Amino acid sequence: MVSQLSARADDSSSWTRRAYHGSALVGNYVYIDGGEEAISQNSSTWVVSFANAISVNHTLAIDLSSSWDNSTVNFIKTHKTTASINFPALWHDPTKNVLYSFGGESTWLPPINGNPSPLSTWRLTPDNKGGGAWSVNATSSDPPFSRGFTRPFGGSTTSSKDTAFYLGGYSSSHSTPKGSFGSGSDFTPTPGIVSYNYGNGSWSNDTTTHYSQYATAEWAGMQFVSSLGPEGVVVIFGGDTSGLATYSAGENLRSMANIVVYEPRSRTWYYQNATGDSLPAARIRMCVVSVQEKAASSHEIYVYGGFDGTFGPAGVQFDEVWVLSLPAFRWFKADYTAVSPRMGHTCHVVGHRQLLTIGGVDPMQTDLVTVWKGPDRFSQGLGIFDMSAMTWASYYNASAAGYVRPEAVKAWYDKKGLYPTTWDQPGLKGLIEDKAVIRPSSTPTSIPTSLPTFPSSSTSSGSSRGAIVGGVVGGIVGLSLVIVGTWLLLRRRMRKRNQSRPDEAFAEEDTVPQRFDELSGDETRPELGADISKAELASGVPVELEERASGRRQALYEMSAEKN
Numbered sequence: 001m002v003s004q005l006s007a008r009a010d011d012s013s014s015w016t017r018r019a020y021h022g023s024a025l026v027g028n029y030v031y032i033d034g035g036e037e038a039i040s041q042n043s044s045t046w047v048v049s050f051a052n053a054i055s056v057n058h059t060l061a062i063d064l065s066s067s068w069d070n071s072t073v074n075f076i077k078t079h080k081t082t083a084s085i086n087f088p089a090l091w092h093d094p095t096k097n098v099l100y101s102f103g104g105e106s107t108w109l110p111p112i113n114g115n116p117s118p119l120s121t122w123r124l125t126p127d128n129k130g131g132g133a134w135s136v137n138a139t140s141s142d143p144p145f146s147r148g149f150t151r152p153f154g155g156s157t158t159s160s161k162d163t164a165f166y167l168g169g170y171s172s173s174h175s176t177p178k179g180s181f182g183s184g185s186d187f188t189p190t191p192g193i194v195s196y197n198y199g200n201g202s203w204s205n206d207t208t209t210h211y212s213q214y215a216t217a218e219w220a221g222m223q224f225v226s227s228l229g230p231e232g233v234v235v236i237f238g239g240d241t242s243g244l245a246t247y248s249a250g251e252n253l254r255s256m257a258n259i260v261v262y263e264p265r266s267r268t269w270y271y272q273n274a275t276g277d278s279l280p281a282a283r284i285r286m287c288v289v290s291v292q293e294k295a296a297s298s299h300e301i302y303v304y305g306g307f308d309g310t311f312g313p314a315g316v317q318f319d320e321v322w323v324l325s326l327p328a329f330r331w332f333k334a335d336y337t338a339v340s341p342r343m344g345h346t347c348h349v350v351g352h353r354q355l356l357t358i359g360g361v362d363p364m365q366t367d368l369v370t371v372w373k374g375p376d377r378f379s380q381g382l383g384i385f386d387m388s389a390m391t392w393a394s395y396y397n398a399s400a401a402g403y404v405r406p407e408a409v410k411a412w413y414d415k416k417g418l419y420p421t422t423w424d425q426p427g428l429k430g431l432i433e434d435k436a437v438i439r440p441s442s443t444p445t446s447i448p449t450s451l452p453t454f455p456s457s458s459t460s461s462g463s464s465r466g467a468i469v470g471g472v473v474g475g476i477v478g479l480s481l482v483i484v485g486t487w488l489l490l491r492r493r494m495r496k497r498n499q500s501r502p503d504e505a506f507a508e509e510d511t512v513p514q515r516f517d518e519l520s521g522d523e524t525r526p527e528l529g530a531d532i533s534k535a536e537l538a539s540g541v542p543v544e545l546e547e548r549a550s551g552r553r554q555a556l557y558e559m560s561a562e563k564n
Contacts, residue, residue: 168217250309276331
């Protein structure tokens with residue numbers, strides 16, 4: 001059933017905020033699904049409620065074919081019977097023109113129903129009018145779940161024209177229906193980078209030991225950049241990297257200077273240290289978009305919002321918009337006064353040059369309950385940022401001119417050239433400048449004893465990093481005792497490095513998660529000929545995250561405050 005709403009997103013003038021949803025562009029519409037909403041009961045109290053409590057469950061859509069103001073724009077609501085999910089990853093398959101929903105967790109708001117719905121992925125078939133029909137795409141007996149994979153959330157996602165990617169994240173008793181709610185551990189990291197091929201429906205999960213010590217990743221910024229490399233690359237920055245046991249927000253933030261590049265065709269990882277007159281603060285739960293001027297050779301990634309795991313007034317800095325321009329690997333900051341930060345939001349490029357941000361809660365409050373306090377600064381939670389002029393607006397212009405690089409970005413390339421002064425990895429230089437993938441000369445039979453470490457300083461660097469140090473650990477008969485002794489010495493040094501600098505080192509062999517490939521068939525081909533690691537395919541019930549206030553699970557949430 002599809003209905004046209006009036007000005008408000010939920011038929012109610014008391015609506016104040018939305019967050020924790022997923023969203024995606026499909027043709028001339030932006031679809032918004034899941035998450036939670038807040039409504040104002042009276043002038044001094046706010047109550048947080050299910051996003052679907054108003055009408056069972058629904059998906060919203062906004063028409064982008066004509067201009068609108070964020071205070072009067074109409075929403076199209078599609079009622080559905082699928083489970084209500086927070087943080088779903090929504091992927092648009094342009095070849096079939098369908099929308100897939102992967103991952104996410106059931107709400108922590110009342111009523112709490114214990115275990116979440118059975119493991120599944122869902123598919124929306126749009127009707128080209130802002131509506132559509134949801135149906136099951138895969139059940140718990142289908143890949144990837146039939147191979148032991150869980151339903152993650154808190155990871156990062158992006159998509160190319162034929163493949164969707166999902167990096168890291170973690171599972172909980174509200175995402176995976178195993179164990180019992182309220183017992184055991186919560187928020188167990190799920191290492192690896194999952195990919196889903198739109199064409200043949202196959203799944204794969206590649207190891208990410210070259211990304212972090214324990215191959216974990218939470219809430220990073222990630223974008224597929226089609227203009228770099230022979231067939232495009234995945235660019236990753238920021239976020240958290242946790243241990244394998246549990247995840248706590250902000251426990252090990254990655255510097256925004258550390259830019260990771262993943263070439264999916266060869267499954268090769270690279271890094272580059274970014275520069276800038278200033279650099280964005282380390283953060284999680286940001287939103288990111290990418291765009292390219294038609295006549296330019298650079299590609300810009302825009303970053304908005306987020307927080308560092310700590311609530312309070314210092315979070316105002318996360319209201320800033322930052323631009324990472326590639327291939328210069330240079331950060332630029334929009335020049336305006338930050339006043340109203342947000343996290344738990346999403347954003348998209350709309351109308352050629354405009355960034356549309358949707359929803360979000362306020363990290364300047366005291367905890368995960370009070371972040372809902374007060375109405376959103378943007379009417380109906382919709383903000384418009386002109387990426388060329390680097391200014392905010394409340395009006396969406398469907399006829400806006402094409403995107404051009406901000407003047408500061410253009411001036412940098414005119415003066416400094418296209419590439420960084422120093423490449424931190426020769427292989428990345430070849431990938432970017434020559435569009436050549438440099439593969440290892442031989443396939444290792446085990447994980448190398450020494451792997452490259454990523455720079456952790458938040459300052460820019462003009463010095464090159466050392467070459468990748470490593471060797472292949474193998475059972476080759478006839479190796480000399482000298483080589484064996486050298487291997488043991490390197491292994492001992494790596495262990496010491498892991499103990500002294502865990503944020504820069506990589507996991508030993510006994511902590512390396514494995515990969516499952518092409519899960520559409522009957523056979524699984526784990527990396528290195530071993531079973532799929534339980535660490536990577538974590539499905540147990542995790543330990544509660546410190547970030548969540550105990551009051552988050554009350555039967556009703558009331559937040560007393562003066563209404564702004």
